[in-house]
Amino acid sequence: MNHLPFTRLLSLASRQLLRDARAGELRVLFFALLIAVAASTAIGYFSTRLNDGMLLRATEFLAADLRLTGSSPSAPEQISNGKQLGLEHAQLVEFSSVVASDAGIQLASVKAADSAYPLRGQLKSAAALYDTEQVGPGPQPGEAWAEARLFVALNLKPGDSIEVGAKTLRLSRVLTFLPDEAGDFYSLTPHLLMHLDDLDATGVVQPGSRVRYQELWRGDSEALTQYRQSITPTLAPNQRLEDAKDGNRQVGNALGRAERYLNLASLAAVLLAGVAVALSAARFAAKRFDASALLRCLGLSRKQALGLFSLQLALLGITASLAGALLGWLAQLTLFSLLQDLLPAQIPPGGLWPALAGMATGLVALAGFALPPLAALGRVPPLRVLRRDLLPVPVSSWLVYGAALLALGLIMWRLSLDLQLTLALLGGGLVTALLLGGLLLLGLQSLRRLLAGASLPWRLGLGQLLRHPLAAAGQSLAFGLIILAMALIALLRGELLDTWQDQLPEQAPNHFALNILPAEKEAFSTRLSQLSPHPAPLFPVVPGRLVMINGEPVRQIVSKESQGERAIRRDLSLTWAADLPADNTLIAGSWWDEVNTSELPGVSVESELAQSLQLKLGDRLSFSVGGLNRDAVVNSLREVDWNNFQPNFYMIFQPGTLQDLPVTYLTSFYLPPQYEKQLVELSRAFPAVTLLQVEALLAQLRSILAQVTLAIEFVLLFVLAAGLAVLFAGLQSTLDERIRQGALLRALGAERKLLITARRAEFGLLGASSGLLAAVGCELISFLLYRFAFDLNWQPHPWLLLLPLIGALLVGGAGVLGTRRALNVSPLTVLREG
Amino acid sequence: MSSSILTARNLSKVVTSTEGELTILHDLSLELISGDSLAIVGRSGSGKSTLLGLLAGLDLPSSGSVVLAGNDLARLDEDQRARVRAEHVGFVFQSFQLLDSLNALENVMLPLELEGHADARQRARTLLERVGLGQRLTHYPRQLSGGEQQRVAIARAFAAEPAVLFADEPTGNLDNHTGERISDLLFGLNKEQGATLVLVTHDERLAHRCQRLIRLEGGHLVDHVEP
Incomplete structure (x- = not known):
């Protein structure tokens, strides 16, 4: 059979595939792929379209898509x-x-x-x-x-x-x-x-x-x-x-975080999908050892046997990917139509890219994880037809899984275009897996000693784990990864939403009052406190322009298109304050209460502007204020929370330096929407005061947050579904062995109850250890992500300690459910096997 | 007079396939008393294994009845039949059917533990020593040769001192020499324990070591020899 043309091989492969499909052999792998592709396609579409939709809203702040x-x-x-x-x-x-x-x-x-x-x-x-x-x-x-x-x-x-x-x-x-x-x-x-x-x-x-x-x-x-x-x-x-x-800075920040989160969630789904495909692909290969040996006996060369199975896998992959992409596309369509009222009226259709990316995800995961066991199929010795215990020589598993991980990393990176996030997730996952896998292996080994005196169901259940500690550790890691991904997504969801909610409290100031004259200051303040419960303090404002830095004209120093360039193009609102305003953090220098040794008055500069203008402590700034020049020396640098809807300032002077200049006051306050009339009255009573409403901006931000929240919940649902799919795929991969074992135990006289108890013991322990892995991994990765990707403050999460219990219940329940065929199998099977 | 330990009356087994109904066992009756040994021989597909499955209560007949150690199997549910097997039945299979996750000792302990014996470990150890595997107690099936695995399976089969031992081609996967040693062991232990032996085999020499022999052809009993 040296000249087997490709077309014959292809037709042989497709016929074989159809037969396998009819016999129900491909169900698990097909569904693992289907879910993998559907999940990443749906999430891809959802985040792309939602992102486009949100960007569309954000474009309103420019009155255009692009502005020159x-x-x-x-x-x-x-x-x-x-x-x-x-x-x-x-x-x-x-x-x-x-x-x-x-x-x-x-x-x-x-x-x-x-x-x-x-x-x-x-x-x-x-x-x-x-x-x-x-x-x-x-x-x-x-x-x-x-x-x-x-x-x-x-x-x-x-x-x-x-x-x-x-x-x-x-x-x-x-x-x-x-x-x-x-x-x-x-x-x-x-x-x-x-x-x-x-x-x-x-x-x-x-x-x-x-x-x-x-x-x-x-x-x-x-x-x-x-x-x-x-x-x-x-x-x-x-x-x-x-x-x-x-x-717009506020919208930009919210969008940026939402985008990263959605990316992260789809990466988690891809990772889970990869695991599901890996588990079921290994089973696909193992079930074909006999067929491969037989084909080799019948004269197929190693290359041809390998080609035949690769073609089968490719055909299966393409079919499942196409179906998965379609399913994912339909799923997101359904979701968008369900959420019509909440979403922007115009949502771009999303194009073909998410579907292609989804399919690529499935195929690369299939290639990365299924090719290694498939390669083993080509090396099945033909003698296996006579001696079933002969197994193919394994390839170096480092090489195999290294290649698979690389493939997965590439997809994740391509999907997110975010190397940092990909590396944090993949690297964190890998380090966690290796560390905890090792620990788990040690734990299992020591369990063996304890187990000698345990009762039969425990020994049966745990014997299964102990017999193949490496496989058990691998399985525990796989389940752990699922729980980890789900816990991480849930954790971030809560944390991100809280952070956003904090940024936009219910009564965030929705009005600004400018140009309050010194003579009207007291009266305005009194009037305002009757309308609004907690107005911000009144800040003095003197308009002034930064003209020189250390004696050099500022225009020669500042690069174009920088924030600094924008800041010096117009008058800045200069202020003075005795105390550091709330939401400001000093990052360099000192505040006024310490002795100012310089002859010149001090000024505190907002840190991003300082960076853009390349300012450092001790630099001498010259301002043009009302036609006069004022010099000050940079005394401190501050970080400012620009999202807080409070008056914020680039430059804060030392008290006593600007008081002689014409000054007005500025404040912000919250007014419930029904106070429209009072606002008009306020405006009439103080005609010189400028009242600005920022309700529109707030409303826009809130609606973006609502959409993001919704998206996050939807994505979480998908990650959950993908996780459960993996769980069942994992169980399926050990089902054959369990069916044989179940039948034998039944033949020897074991009752159903004993088998169930043994299963519970096995999967409960597996789940608990997975949960423990997930808890530790989740803390580790969340720490990395908070620190490096989301810029959030990290704190330990004690509720993660519940994960071992959740794992035991989830994996234990799913384990018993997923292997119930092994419980119900007729004991007669043992005779048929012989 | 010895009492009957296993009685089969008018056993038939019909299976339904895409090509219609297929009768794989026709109206078969037999009776065994304690200490009897019966060989079931016949070509592949003659219904040997089906008969063994029915006699051991692994499957139920389409018609007819099996009474094993006083229990009418058709009247019991699967869990009750399992209890009967645990108390009265031992098995030896062609492909050994040891649990990979248990070592030799634990495999032999299994039926004893299912029955709730307190001294399972000691009895299992004694039996393994009896079959010549006293040095391989903690070895896993993968670490044992085919003959050794079958010896573990025989030790397991006799561990709970069953009233009836069913053996399905016990030497089928072994070479002549090993097969000979295994059958010696099987008959020796059977004699020691006074169990009833039901043996399915192709091997005429092995069959003729039994007291009785029945031959099946196409599900019909064609020959019944009582030497």
């Missing part, structure tokens, strides 16, 4: 390029200008936008001051919309005229919401929105004036990526590209 900003107009080819790619485009020019009316003048932040603006999110406005807001397109040419505080400051009403530079515009509506300003709490001047067509007529924008030009883009992600790639080399030093992730 610069201090000079964009080059014509930068615009034509995007249009050629089929992207939607809107143009926006931002500048500060004095707005004049008969009553006086007021500095305003002006946005001149074309009719396409905004591309994401919605503009909201009201027909009159404090009227109900409506959603709709922006102002027509000749018109302008202004924020209520501009109306109040200039004593205007809708319909009045104002002048912006040389152009007179009719103030048609009250501007209540700009999507791309929702996250900006610190804009000190009121906004005015006008049509881009009127911009030239104002004559305000001249060469050299401080203007921000924005090109907004919207389109499918492929075109956007293409645009990003084509435009990046053409960016001028004063130009910058931003997408949703850069756009």
Whole structure:
């Protein structure tokens, strides 16, 4: 049989596969693969689509998918390029200008936008001051919309005229919401929105004036990526590209963590799937030893025998992967339709990638874990037909499992694109497995001595474990891995949600009050304390610009596109404080209560800004404040929690250094939604005070959190299902031996009860040791993950000590259930075997 | 007069397959008294093992009855039949059927423990010494040769001093010389304990060591020899 063409081998393999399938031989492997592929496909789709959906929401903070900003107009080819790619485009020019009316003048932040603006999110406005807001397109040419505080400051009403530079515009509506300003709490001047067509007529924008030009883009992600790639080399030093992730710090943080979590969960599912496939593939191979020996006797070469079984496996893998991908796709469709109300209206379909990744997961896991035992099939000696005890020579198991682990690592990395997370999970898992596997082996060995005096069911049950301590340790590790993965996912879910909830307590401040004059400070504070239970303290604010660092102009020092560049582009809110504000942590230097040896006043700088500006302790900073120069020396660096919705500051001065300058006050507070009327009254009583609502941003963050929570629960469910599948696959792999044993014991006169007790003893102990492994491993990996991947504080989790009990119950229950065939088998089987 | 230990009356076994019903045992009756030895011979597929399974209560007949040590097996459920086996029956199988997870001593102790004997360990040790394996007590089946495994199986079969010993091709997997030694052991122990022996075999020489011999063909009893 030296010339067996591939087509004959293929047809032989497929016929053989069909026969095996009919005989029910492939069920376990098929289902392990099916679940593996379905779980990773569904999770892949779910996280991709949800992520896209969440990003879509986050794009509202930019009013676009992608934003190109610069201090000079964009080059014509930068615009034509995007249009050629089929992207939607809107143009926006931002500048500060004095707005004049008969009553006086007021500095305003002006946005001149074309009719396409905004591309994401919605503009909201009201027909009159404090009227109900409506959603709709922006102002027509000749018109302008202004924020209520501009109306109040200039004593205007809708319909009045104002002048912006040389152009007179009719103030048609009250501007209540700009999507791309929702996250900006610190804009000190009121906004005015006008049509881009009127911009030239104002004559305000001249060469050299401080203007921000924005090109907004919207389109499918492929075109956007293409645009990003084509435009990046053409960016001028004063130009910058931003997408949703850069756009807003709070949303970016929440998204980042959610993404990592979903990644982690799908990696856990992949890991479990790998174990399930490994267990059932080993059984697949073991059951084919006889067939392989026979085929070798019939003249098939070693290569041909190996080819035949590899082809069978490949055919099985492809079929199961296709079915699994379809199943996973359907599962996520069902889930999205069930959760319609909670999710954003538009969710991108997710493309083909998650399905392909899911299938690749199944196939690589199959290859990684099934090929080694399959390779053994090729080495079955033909003599086995005569002597059944002859087993193939094993390959070095280090080589085999090393290859399998490498394959798994590659999939995990490709899926998550996160090397750190993959290594933490895989490395942590491996180290834990090796360490604990060794300990387990020692434990089992010492159990042997104790067991001599134990009763029969225990000896029968545990004898099974002790007979093959290596196999028992392996099984315990496999079950331990399942419990570990499930416990870890559950642990992180709780912890992440708590962290997020802490960030957004129910009564997080939803309003900011700016421009409180010193004369009104007391009155405002009193009035506010009647409305809101715990307002933040009133912080003094002096607008100032950082101009020099150690005598060098700051613009020469700061790199483009850095946070520092953004910070020095505009006035910073400078403040002073005697005490370190809450949620601020000193990371270098000292606070004021210690003696300041420098002649200059001290300033405490926010650490990220300091890093971006390359500031260190003792550096001398020069600020331009109200036309005067003020110098200070960097006295300390602070970490600031930007997620807390409290007034936060980049620069805090030593008390007594800025008091002589014109100062206003700033605070934040919580107001229940039904207090709308009181808010209007507050605004009327203190017309100079600017009240900003951040409810929209909070609501958006809360809805993202709700979605993430839901996603996490869904993913947990999948991990659980995958884990149980592995458990049963593991039991199936030892079923043949158990059936034989069960039949023999029955023939010798054992009652069912004895067999059940023996099983319980065996699986209970196996489960308990798995649980113990899981508890230790879970603590170890959670420590690594918290430290390096999620940036959370780690604390021990005493409830993990319950895992051995949970393991004993889970594995014990599943063990008895999964091997009930061995309990019910007819004792006659022993005669048939002979 | 010796009492009957095993009685089979009008035993038939019919199985249903995709090609319809197939009768593998036709209306067979026999009776054995204590200390009897019976060989069941016949070609492959003649129904030998089926008959053995029915006599030992491993399976139930389609019609007819088996009374083993005074128990009508058809009236008992599987657990009750298991108890009867534990008390009165021993087995020797062609493929030895030792539990891989137990060592030689533990394998022999098994039936004694099932019956609740307090001195299981000591009795098992004595029996293993009797079959010449006193030095291999803690060896696992994998560490023993085929002949040694079968000797463990024989020790296990006689451990609980069964009233009836069923042996299914006990020398089938062994070479001539070893087979000879195993059959000597089997008949020797049987004689010592005065058990009833029911032996299924292809080996005519082994069959003729029994007091009685029945030959099956296509499920029918064709020959009944009482030397």
